Amino acid sequence: MKTYFHVDMDAFFVSVEEIFDPSLKGKPVVVGGAPDQRGVVSAASYAARKFGVHSAMPLRTARRLCPQAIFLEGHPSRYRDYSRRVFDILTSFAPAVEMASIDEAYLDLTGTTRLHGHPLAAAHRLHDLVRRGTGLNCSIGISRSRMVAKVASDQAKPNGILWIAPGLEARFLAPLDVRKLPGVGKVTEQRLFAAGIRTVRQLAAADEAYLAQSFGKWGMALAGKARGEDAGGWYDAEVGEGGGPKSISHEHTFSQDTADSERLEAMLARLSEMVARRLRDHALFARTVQLKLRYADFSTYTRAVTLDHATQLDTEIRDAIRNLFRRNWRRGAAVRLLGVHASSFSDSAGQASLLDGDGALRWSKALTAVDRIRDKFGADSISLASGLSARFRERVHENPAGLPGKDPQDGRSS
DNA sequence: TCTGGGGTCCTAGGACCC
DNA sequence: TCTGGGGTCCTAGGACCC
Structure with a gap:
C-alpha cells in the first residue's frame, strides 16, 4: 500500500514577500508587476482573492477589480531560495521527494509508519517543521494515489491537512x-x-x-x-524519477510592439545567450532550436530547426535563430513577443561540431569566462555585441575587461 | 479583461526507411 | 500502373500546470 503526500505552499510568492515586509500581512497583495504593465498576476493574497483576483489574470483586470491592492514586481531569487529551504526540510523528513514546481512537492512515505506513525500525525509534524523552518504555511494532501493527494491538498487549502483513507478515493472525488x-x-x-x-x-x-x-x-x-x-500515466511514476530538464527557453514580451529589425534581432541574440548560458550551467547540449514569434494581433508562430550536431554555444544558437527569424518574420509587421527554445538534449556535442575542435574549445573557454564575469558583475556587465541594443554598444566597446576573443565564425568582436 | 514566462505532454501529418 | 504496414524522426500547434 502506497502513501503519498502532496505538499503545496499557501500563496507562496505573497507569503515570502510578507516575510520581508510584515506590513503586507492581511492586505490585498498582487505579485506580477505594476498594474499598467503588460503582464498577468503571478500570485494574489487571500485578501485580494476576495475581490476576484486570481493568478493568470491580466494585471489591468486585477487593478479594476481591486484598485486598492498593493502591486509588487516580486523577487524570483527569494522564491527560489525559500523553495530550496522547503525542499531541504522535506528531504530531511521523507526518503523520496520530488519538487513538482517551485511551491509544491510529492513525498513518498510508503512504509514509514514505524518511523512517523499515522500519516495524519506525520503530516502535522511535517507542517510544523515547514512552518518553524521557513515561516511559511503549507497544505498537505495524503492518499495512496499521487493524483488524489494533489486534489486533497487543494481541498485542504489554506493551511490544512486532508487524508483520504484507502478505498475512499472515488467517494472523495465524486462530488x-x-x-x-x-x-x-x-x-x-x-x-x-x-x-x-x-x-x-x-x-x-x-x-x-x-x-x-x-x-x-x-x-x-x-x-x-x-x-x-x-x-497509467504520469502520476504513476515513482516520486523522484523525473530526470533533468527536457527543454530550456526564454521569451520576452515588449512593453510596446515593435517592427524595428535591429531591436528584434538584438533581443533574439540576448535570449539566445540566456538559453546557451543555462545549457552550459546544466552541462547540456541542444540539437533542436525553436523561434517563437507573436505579432501585435497575438497570432503566434513557432519555427524549429534541428542541427546536425548538438550545441551549447551562444553563436550557434543565435545564428540558427537569426536564420529562422529572417526567413519567417513578415518584414514590417509589429512584433509583441520573441522566444528562443532549445530541446533534444544530449550530454555532449555528439558528432563533430561545425567548428573545428580547437575553435570549439576556445569558444567554450571564452564563454565560461563570460559566465563568471556575469556571475560577479551582473548579467548586463558583458554581452555578445549583437545581443545588445544599439544604444548600449558604445559603453560595452569601452569595456576594459576586453573579453572574450574573436568570434571565429563571423569575426565580430565580442 | 487584452492577454507573462517557464515548463510538460499529446496529437497529427509528412518524410523516410525497411 | 494505383498502392501495405510498422517504425522513427521532425515540425507545428495546442492544452495544461504553476
Missing part, C-alpha cells in the same frame, strides 16, 4: 467539479460540459469508449481515476 482534476482545464471542462458532464461522479459514470474517442489518453485515464482506479 467535485471536473475542473478540480489536474489536467482538466478550460477547454476540456467546456467539452465535458457540452457532453453533460459537470462532476467527477458523472465523469466516472460516462461511457468509456466515448471518452477515449473524444478525449484521447487523458480522457480515459481520468475516467479511471474518477472511479478510484489506478490507471
Whole structure:
C-alpha cells in the first residue's frame, strides 16, 4: 500500500514577500508587476482573492477589480531560495521527494509508519517543521494515489491537512467539479460540459469508449481515476524519477510592439545567450532550436530547426535563430513577443561540431569566462555585441575587461 | 479583461526507411 | 500502373500546470 503526500505552499510568492515586509500581512497583495504593465498576476493574497483576483489574470483586470491592492514586481531569487529551504526540510523528513514546481512537492512515505506513525500525525509534524523552518504555511494532501493527494491538498487549502483513507478515493472525488482534476482545464471542462458532464461522479459514470474517442489518453485515464482506479500515466511514476530538464527557453514580451529589425534581432541574440548560458550551467547540449514569434494581433508562430550536431554555444544558437527569424518574420509587421527554445538534449556535442575542435574549445573557454564575469558583475556587465541594443554598444566597446576573443565564425568582436 | 514566462505532454501529418 | 504496414524522426500547434 502506497502513501503519498502532496505538499503545496499557501500563496507562496505573497507569503515570502510578507516575510520581508510584515506590513503586507492581511492586505490585498498582487505579485506580477505594476498594474499598467503588460503582464498577468503571478500570485494574489487571500485578501485580494476576495475581490476576484486570481493568478493568470491580466494585471489591468486585477487593478479594476481591486484598485486598492498593493502591486509588487516580486523577487524570483527569494522564491527560489525559500523553495530550496522547503525542499531541504522535506528531504530531511521523507526518503523520496520530488519538487513538482517551485511551491509544491510529492513525498513518498510508503512504509514509514514505524518511523512517523499515522500519516495524519506525520503530516502535522511535517507542517510544523515547514512552518518553524521557513515561516511559511503549507497544505498537505495524503492518499495512496499521487493524483488524489494533489486534489486533497487543494481541498485542504489554506493551511490544512486532508487524508483520504484507502478505498475512499472515488467517494472523495465524486462530488467535485471536473475542473478540480489536474489536467482538466478550460477547454476540456467546456467539452465535458457540452457532453453533460459537470462532476467527477458523472465523469466516472460516462461511457468509456466515448471518452477515449473524444478525449484521447487523458480522457480515459481520468475516467479511471474518477472511479478510484489506478490507471497509467504520469502520476504513476515513482516520486523522484523525473530526470533533468527536457527543454530550456526564454521569451520576452515588449512593453510596446515593435517592427524595428535591429531591436528584434538584438533581443533574439540576448535570449539566445540566456538559453546557451543555462545549457552550459546544466552541462547540456541542444540539437533542436525553436523561434517563437507573436505579432501585435497575438497570432503566434513557432519555427524549429534541428542541427546536425548538438550545441551549447551562444553563436550557434543565435545564428540558427537569426536564420529562422529572417526567413519567417513578415518584414514590417509589429512584433509583441520573441522566444528562443532549445530541446533534444544530449550530454555532449555528439558528432563533430561545425567548428573545428580547437575553435570549439576556445569558444567554450571564452564563454565560461563570460559566465563568471556575469556571475560577479551582473548579467548586463558583458554581452555578445549583437545581443545588445544599439544604444548600449558604445559603453560595452569601452569595456576594459576586453573579453572574450574573436568570434571565429563571423569575426565580430565580442 | 487584452492577454507573462517557464515548463510538460499529446496529437497529427509528412518524410523516410525497411 | 494505383498502392501495405510498422517504425522513427521532425515540425507545428495546442492544452495544461504553476
